[in-house]
Amino acid sequence: MADNYNPFSNLEDKFKATQNKKKPQKEKTPIDFKKYTKSFIAIFIMFVVVVIAFANIYVVKEGEFKVVRQFGEIKDVKHTPGLHMKIPFIQSVTTVPKYQMNYKLSEAEINTKDKRRIIIDNFAVWRVVNAKEMISNAGSLINAGSRMEEFIYSVVRSELGQLNYNEIINDENSSRGSLNDQITTHVNELLQKDKYGIEVIDVRIKRTDLPEENEQSVYNEMISERQSIAQKFLSTGDADKRRIEADTDRQVREMLATAKKEAAMIAAEGDAEAAKIYNESFSKDPEFYSLYRTLESYKRTIGEDSMIIIPSDSPYAKILSGYLE
Template identity: 85%
Template sequence: MTENKNPFSNLEAKFKTVDNKASKAPKEKKPIDYKKYTKSFIAIFLVFVLFIIALANIYVVKEGEFKVIRQFGEIKDIKQNPGIHMKIPFVQSVTTVPKYQMNYNISEAEINTKDKRRIIIDNYAVWRVVNPKEMISSAGTLVGAGSRMEEFIYSVVRSELGQLEYSEIINDENSSRGSLNDQITNHVNELLKKDNYGIEVIDVRIKRTDLPLENEQSVYNEMISERQSIAQKFLSTGDADKRRIEAETDREVREMLASANKEASVIAAEGDAEAAKIYNQSFSKDPEFYSLYRTLESYKKTIGSETMIIIPSDSPYANILSGYLE
C-alpha cells in the first residue's frame, strides 16, 4: 500500500526556512573610524595643493621674449634664454616683454618745409626692446615706450624735413631722400639711448607725404607750370641742337661735294689729256683717216632726220657727204 504524498510539502519547507531566518537577530555593524584615515587625507590634500601651487608658479621662457620677474613690484631678474623656470609663490610675479622686432604706425602730422609749405607726413617705425629693465623703469609699459618713441620721431622728422624744400621731399630722384630715413633713425636712437629707454629703432620710413586740402590745387598748378617750363626748355634745347646738326651736316655735304667735284675735274682733265694724246698719235699715223673720222663724227651732230644744209657742191664737206672721197 503506497503512502499519500502532500503536494504542498515543498512550499511548507520553504516557508519554514524563511521564518527561521527572520527569527534570528541581525548582527550589529562596526562604526567607521574616520580618525584612522584623517592624517592620510590631510597628507594627500597637502600634496595636491603643493602640486597645484608648484604648477602655477612654473613659467616657460620662449624664443623671442623676455621674462621679467618682479618681487613685491621690484624687478628681481630677467630671463631671456629659452627654458623652464620657477618663481617663488605668492612673492614673485612674471610678465612677458617681446624681444622680436615690432612695427609701430606713427600718427599723421603736419609740418612746415623750408619753403613754408605745410605737408602731412605719415611714418612707420620698426623697433625692438633691448633692455627690458630700462624700458620698464623709464616708460613703464610697451605702450608708454611706443608713445615716447613716437614723440621723438615726430620731433626729429619735423626738424629734418624743415630744412628741405617741398620739391626735394616729394622728388623721388633726389638722392638726399634715400639717406633722410637713416638720418632720422640715427638721431632718434641717440635720443632714446641718452634717456635710457631701453629700446632701439631699427628703421623709420616715410610712407606718404600729402598736402592739406586747401593747398593741393595751388601746388598742382605750380607743378604743372614748372613741368611746362621744363618741357619748353627741352624743346628749345632740341631745336637748337637740330639747327646746329643741320648746319654741320650742310657744311659737311658742301665740303664733300666740293672735294668730289675737284677730284672729278682732275680725273676729267686727265681723261681729256689722255684722249688728246691718243688723238694726236692717231692723227700723226694717218692724217687723212683722222680727218675723215672727224668729219663723219661731225655729221652725227649736225645732220638729223629733218636737217637742211646749204653748202657749195664742190666743198670737201659736200664731197664726202656725197660719197666722193678723192
C-alpha cells in the same frame, strides 16, 4: 475537519525556528579620528605645497621676455624658452613681447625747405631688445612707444626740412629711397643714447599730403613748372634739330665739292690721255686725221633741217658729194 485548521502552520513553525537560530548582531565601535589626524595634516600640507609649486611655475615662450620682480624691483629677465620658477608670494612675473611690432604714428604737419607746409603719415616697425632697460627708463611698453614716436617726429621734421617739396614727392628722386634709412638710423641713435631698450627696424613715410587751403595753388604751380620744363625740352630739341640739319648740309656740300673736284681731275686726266692717244694715232696718217676732223665738223654743223650754201668745187663740198680724190 475543524474550522480553525491552517494549512501553512508547518511552514510558519519552520520559519520561526530558523529566525531563532540566527546569531545575535555585534555592536559597531565608533571611529577614532584622533588616530588619523596627523596623516590628514601631512596629506593636506603636501597638497598645498604642490598647488603653490604649480602656481609659481611659469613658461617662457618663443618671442617674449619674462620679467621677474621682487617687491617691485626687477630681479631677473628670462628670454630662453622653457619652464622657470619664481619665489611664492614674493616675486611676480610680467610678459614683454620680443617679436616685431607695428606702430602707427599720428599725422603731423611740417615745413619743407621751400617753406611749404605738408602733412605726413608715418608708420614704424620696432621691437624690444632689452626689457630691463625698457622698463627702467620708459616704465611700460606704451610709454616706450610714445618716446619712440617723439623721436621719429623730431627726426622726420629735421630731415624733410632740408628738402624741397618736389624732392619729397618725386618717386624718381634717389634721395627719397635713402631718406627712410637715414631717419631709422638717427632714431636708433637717440633711443640707444637714452637707453630705452627698444630698436626701430624701419620707418616709412606712408603718405604726404598738402593742407586743403593751399593744395590747389600748389597743384597749379606744379603744372606751371611741368609746362616750363616741357617747353625747355622742346626748345632744346628744336635747337638740336637745326644744329644737326646745318651740320648735315655742310657735310653734304663738302662731299659734293670733293666729288666734283675728283671727277674734274679724273676727266682732265682722261682728256689728256685721249688727246695723247689721238695725237699718236693721227700723226701716223695726217690725211686721215684731216678727213676725220672734217667729218666731225659735219656732225656739229649739219642737222636734219640744216641748209649750207657752199661752192660745188670746194673741198668741203667734194667730201659731202663722196669725192675724195
